[in-house]
Amino acid sequence: LLSLVGVRVAYSALSEAERNDAFHLALVQDNRQRAIGLVTSAFLGGASIASICDGPIRISLERIGDLWNHDEKGILVEHRATELCLQALGVLRAMLPLPADDAPVAVGSAGPEDPYLLPSSMCAVVLGELGFRDVNLGPCTPVSTKLAAVEVYRPLLVWHAASVGGDELSLLVAGLNQSPQGADVRLVAGGRAIVAATALSSVVSLTSMKELQAFARGLVSARVANRPR
Numbered sequence: 486l487l488s489l490v491g492v493r494v495a496y497s498a499l500s501e502a503e504r505n506d507a508f509h510l511a512l513v514q515d516n517r518q519r520a521i522g523l524v525t526s527a528f529l530g531g532a533s534i535a536s537i538c539d540g541p542i543r544i545s546l547e548r549i550g551d552l553w554n555h556d557e558k559g560i561l562v563e564h565r566a567t568e569l570c571l572q573a574l575g576v577l578r579a580m581l582p583l584p585a586d587d588a589p590v591a592v593g594s595a596g597p598e599d600p601y602l603l604p605s606s607m608c609a610v611v612l613g614e615l616g617f618r619d620v621n622l623g624p625c626t627p628v629s630t631k632l633a634a635v636e637v638y639r640p641l642l643v644w645h646a647a648s649v650g651g652d653e654l655s656l657l658v659a660g661l662n663q664s665p666q667g668a669d670v671r672l673v674a675g676g677r678a679i680v681a682a683t684a685l686s687s688v689v690s691l692t693s694m695k696e697l698q699a700f701a702r703g704l705v706s707a708r709v710a711n712r713p714r
């Protein structure tokens with residue numbers, strides 16, 4: 486942790502654009518200490534994990550995603566950067582308190598054809614910061630597996646991260662409708678591939694981690710208010 490102090494001091498002097506540039510550069514240069522130092526400095530400086538995800542992490546990866554068009558090492562940088570961001574999220578996760586015994590549960594994943602790791606991992610850590618016991622089933626998860634998890638964990642919230650995908654969200658909604666545990670679940674979905682699915686009325690369609698944070702915070706407050714005294 487001491488090795489992060491230097492990065493932390495430097496961080497507080499930077500503007501938001503400079504912070505995003507610094508994180509992007511750390512990913513491109515594969516500078517793990519700096520990348521993790523910048524993210525932890527943001528968190529210790531009061532930024533929510535949701536804002537770090539929507540901010541430096543998303544913005545840097547968007548820039549890196551354009552590299553493969555004109556740089557043969559683009560895909561190398563992209564894969565390495567994804568791994569570094571996952572490590573940074575892991576460090577943030579380790580800085581959070583463990584969930585309480587009676588914590589609400591959230592279960593989620595990406596769809597069966599979706600290899601993208603970060604969106605579902607981000608949902609998990611964002612919900613963890615709010616005190617949820619988060620259960621991330623990760624990429625390439627069949628709908629039946631998610632429904633099995635709903636039966637086992639009886640979650641308050643289910644998230645579906647869709648960077649690529651087909652009609653699995655309708656299958657998930659149908660499965661939840663038929664499941665006794667599905668009745669109390671709030672289903673949220675987000676990601677690049679979700680636009681066509683917003684017509685499903687039981688799905689709360691969200692576009693960012695900050696929106697997920699706000700929605701989940703509302704659920705937690707309602708749960709506390711409805712608790713028997």
Ligand code: B12
Pocket residue numbers: 538539540542543546547548549550551563564567598599600601602603604605607608644645646647648649673674675676677691692693694696697
């Ligand atoms: C890393 C990466 C990959 C890696 C992923 C590694 C891994 N295991 O995770 C791999 C190698 C798999 C990959 C493959 C491909 N990729 Co790619 N990839 C990316 C890259 C650089 C970053 C993706 C990422 O993780 N971003 C971070 C996430 C968190 O950001 P985000 O998805 O924008 O999510 C935010 C919001 O949408 C929202 N959100 C997302 N999900 C959810 C869920 C919920 C519940 C909520 C509330 C919110 C939410 O919150 C997030 C944070 O703000 C993007 C560039 C980009 N613009 O994102 C290209 C990109 C997505 N890839 C692209 C392409 C073309 C491909 C390939 C077709 C390349 C190829 N020729 O093979 C393949 C297709 C794979 C497939 N099966 O579909 C294009 C897509 C273009 C398009 N319009 O569809 C992009 C945009 C790059 C580009 N500029 O060309 N890719």
